[in-house]
Amino acid sequence: MALFPIHSNFECDFVIQLVPVDTEDSMDQVAEKCAYHSVNRRVHPQPGKILRVRHHENGIIFPRDMKVEEAGLRPTETLDILFMDE
Amino acid sequence: MAHLKREDWYDLTRTTNWTPKYVSEEELFPEEMSGGRGIPMEAWETYDEPYKVTYPEYVTTQREKDSGAYSVKAALERDAFVDRADPGWVSTMIAHYGAIALAEYLAVTAEGRMARFAKAPGNRNMAVFGMMDENRHCQLQLFFPHANTQRSRQWDWAHKAYHSNDWAAIAARSFFDDVTATRDAVAVSIMLTFAFETGFTNMQFLGLAADAAEAGDHTFASLISSIQTDESRHAQQGGPSLKILIENGKKEEAQALVDAAIWRAWKLFSVLSGPILDYYTPLEARKQSFKEFMLEWIVAQFERQLLDMGLDKPWYWDEFIRALDETHHGMHLGVWYWRPTVWWNPAAGVTPEEREWLEEKYPGWNDTWGQCWDVIVDNLLNGKPELTGPETLPLVCNMSQLPIVGTPGNGWNVKDYQYEYEGRLYHFGSEPDRWCFQQDPERYKKHMSLIDRFLAGEIQPADLAGALIYMGLEPGEIGDDAHNYEWLEAYKQKVDSAA
Numbered sequence: 001m002a003l004f005p006i007h008s009n010f011e012c013d014f015v016i017q018l019v020p021v022d023t024e025d026s027m028d029q030v031a032e033k034c035a036y037h038s039v040n041r042r043v044h045p046q047p048g049k050i051l052r053v054r055h056h057e058n059g060i061i062f063p064r065d066m067k068v069e070e071a072g073l074r075p076t077e078t079l080d081i082l083f084m085d086e
Numbered sequence: 087m088a089h090l091k092r093e094d095w096y097d098l099t100r101t102t103n104w105t106p107k108y109v110s111e112e113e114l115f116p117e118e119m120s121g122g123r124g125i126p127m128e129a130w131e132t133y134d135e136p137y138k139v140t141y142p143e144y145v146t147t148q149r150e151k152d153s154g155a156y157s158v159k160a161a162l163e164r165d166a167f168v169d170r171a172d173p174g175w176v177s178t179m180i181a182h183y184g185a186i187a188l189a190e191y192l193a194v195t196a197e198g199r200m201a202r203f204a205k206a207p208g209n210r211n212m213a214v215f216g217m218m219d220e221n222r223h224c225q226l227q228l229f230f231p232h233a234n235t236q237r238s239r240q241w242d243w244a245h246k247a248y249h250s251n252d253w254a255a256i257a258a259r260s261f262f263d264d265v266t267a268t269r270d271a272v273a274v275s276i277m278l279t280f281a282f283e284t285g286f287t288n289m290q291f292l293g294l295a296a297d298a299a300e301a302g303d304h305t306f307a308s309l310i311s312s313i314q315t316d317e318s319r320h321a322q323q324g325g326p327s328l329k330i331l332i333e334n335g336k337k338e339e340a341q342a343l344v345d346a347a348i349w350r351a352w353k354l355f356s357v358l359s360g361p362i363l364d365y366y367t368p369l370e371a372r373k374q375s376f377k378e379f380m381l382e383w384i385v386a387q388f389e390r391q392l393l394d395m396g397l398d399k400p401w402y403w404d405e406f407i408r409a410l411d412e413t414h415h416g417m418h419l420g421v422w423y424w425r426p427t428v429w430w431n432p433a434a435g436v437t438p439e440e441r442e443w444l445e446e447k448y449p450g451w452n453d454t455w456g457q458c459w460d461v462i463v464d465n466l467l468n469g470k471p472e473l474t475g476p477e478t479l480p481l482v483c484n485m486s487q488l489p490i491v492g493t494p495g496n497g498w499n500v501k502d503y504q505y506e507y508e509g510r511l512y513h514f515g516s517e518p519d520r521w522c523f524q525q526d527p528e529r530y531k532k533h534m535s536l537i538d539r540f541l542a543g544e545i546q547p548a549d550l551a552g553a554l555i556y557m558g559l560e561p562g563e564i565g566d567d568a569h570n571y572e573w574l575e576a577y578k579q580k581v582d583s584a585a
C-alpha cells in the first residue's frame with residue numbers, strides 16, 4: 001500500500017492530468033480513478049464500453065486485474081485510458 | 087554653428103573599440119557574458135546595425151511618443167472605458183499586463199548586457215537605446231494598469247505576477263530567464279531580439295493593437311502601438327549578429343539558438359495571445375484569427391527573414407504549422423477549466439455564434455474542442471457547476487511549463503514526450519520541447535515544474551486550496567468566468583426553442 005503518482009491520458013480528453021493511485025490498485029481501479037477527472041467533465045460517457053489501461057510508450061494494454069506494482073511503471077509515468085469493447 | 091549631418095559622424099563616433107592595455111581582451115569581454123565564440127574582434131567590428139539613431143534624435147522622438155501615450159490616457163481617463171468594456175476585453179488587458187510588464191524590466195537587463203559586453207560597438211550603441219526603451223515599456227505598463235487597481239485587485243498583478251509562483255508566471259519566467267537572463271550578449275541579440283521580438287512581439291502588440299482599436303480601447307491601442315515602434319527598432323540587433331556568426335562558420339550554432347527561441351516563444355504565445363485573440367476579444371472586434379495572424383507575421387514574414395539571412399526554416403516547421411490549429415485551443419480550454427489558478431477572468435468565448443466563427447476559422451473545431459465544451463455547457467445548464475472546475479493538476483511540460491495538451495474528441499491525439507535523464511523522468515508537450523532540453527540538459531535539468539514541486543511536497547495542503555496559496559492568489563484575485571456565465575443564455579434559448 002503506497003501512493004503512486006501516474007499521469008492520465010484519457011481518450012477524447014484534451015489534456016494529461018496527474019492522478020494519484022495506489023500500488024495495490026488493479027488496472028480497472030486505475031482507470032476508474034482517471035475517469036473521475038475526465039468523464040462527465042470534458043468527455044462524454046460511452047455506455048457499454050469498458051475502460052482499459054495502456055502503456056503510453058510501448059502501446060501494450062495491461063490485464064484488467066494487474067496491480068500497479070506489478071506493471072513496472074516509473075513514478076509519474078503516463079498511461080492511456082481507452083474506451084474498449086472488452 | 088553648423089551641425090554635421092548624422093551620416094558624416096555617426097560611424098566614427100560609435101567606433102568605440104580600443105586596444106586594452108591594463109587587462110586582457112578576455113577580461114574585458116568575458117566569454118560567458120560576451121559570447122564572442124572565438125570570432126576575432128575585427129569581425130565583430132563589422133557589425134552594421136540597420137537602424138541608426140543618435141542620442142538627440144532618440145530623446146526627441148521618445149519624448150513625443152511618451153507624451154502621446156500619456157496624454158491619450160489622461161484625456162480618456164474620465165471616459166472610464168474600462169467600466170463599460172466587455173469583460174472579455176478587460177481580462178485581455180489584465181492578462182497582458184501581468185505577463186508582460188515585468189518581463190520588460192528583465193529586458194532592460196538583457197539590453198544592459200549587450201550595452202556593456204557585446205564585442206560589436208554597433209550592438210553596444212543600439213542596446214543603450216534598447217535599455218531605455220525597455221525601461222519605458224515597464225514603466226508604462228505598470229502605470230497604466232495602476233489606475234485600475236481601484237476597480238479590482240486583479241489589476242495589481244501587473245506588478246505581482248512575476249513575483250508569484252502562479253503557473254503562468256513560472257512558465258513566463260522559465261522562458262524569459264532562458265533567453266534573456268542567462269545568455270551571453272550575442273545569444274541575447276539572437277534569441278531575445280531576433281527570434282522573440284521580431285517574430286512574436288509583433289504578434290502580441292500589433293494583433294492586440296488592431297483588436298483594441300476595434301474594441302474602442304484607444305488608450306490601450308495607443309499604448310501598445312507606441313511600445314511597438316521601439317520594439318521594431320531594437321529588435322534589429324539580432325540580424326547583424328547572425329550575419330557575423332554565419333560568415334564565420336557558426337551557422338549551425340546560430341540556427342540552434344534561433345530554433346530553440348522560436349519554439350519556446352511560440353508556446354508562451356499559444357497561452358497568451360491565442361486565447362486573447364480567438365476567445366476573449368469580443369467577436370465583433372476580432373480582426374483576424376490567431377492562426378491568421380501567425381500565418382501572416384510568423385510564417386510569411388519571419389520565415390522570409392530567416393531565409394534571407396541565410397538560415398534555414400527550423401527543423402520542426404511542419405509541426406509548428408500543424409500546431410497552429412491545435413495548441414492554443416488546448417491552452418484556452420485549460421486556462422478556463424483551471425480558472426481559479428489565474429489572475430484574470432477567462433472568457434469562455436463559446437456561444438453558438440462564436441462557435442460558428444471558430445468552426446469557420448478552424449474547420450473541425452466542433453467535432454474536437456466543441457466535444458469538450460458540450461460537456462461543460464451541459465453541466466452548467468444542468469446545475470452541476472462543480473464538474474466544470476478542477477480537482478487535480480494538469481501535467482505540465484518540463485520545458486514550456488505549460489499543460490501538455492492535444493486535440494480532444496474525435497481527433498484525439500494527446501501525447502506525452504517522455505525522456506529519462508540521469509534517473510529522472512521528464513515530460514514534454516512536443517518533440518521540439520524535448521529537443522530544447524536535449525540540446526542542453528545541464529541548463530534545464532534541475533528545474534522543478536509545478537507538478538514536480540507538488541510531488542516533492544512543496545505545496546501544502548496538497549490540494550487546490552494549497553495550490554492557490556502557493557500561487558499567491560488571494561480572494562478577489564482568483565479567476566472566474568469573465569461574463570459570470572451569462573453566455574449560457576444563448577444555450578438556454580436554444581434548449582427552450584427546441585423543447
Ligand SMILES: [Fe+2]
Nearest residue numbers: 190193220223
Ligand atoms: Fe519592450
Ligand SMILES: [Fe+2]
Nearest residue numbers: 193220283317
Ligand atoms: Fe523589446
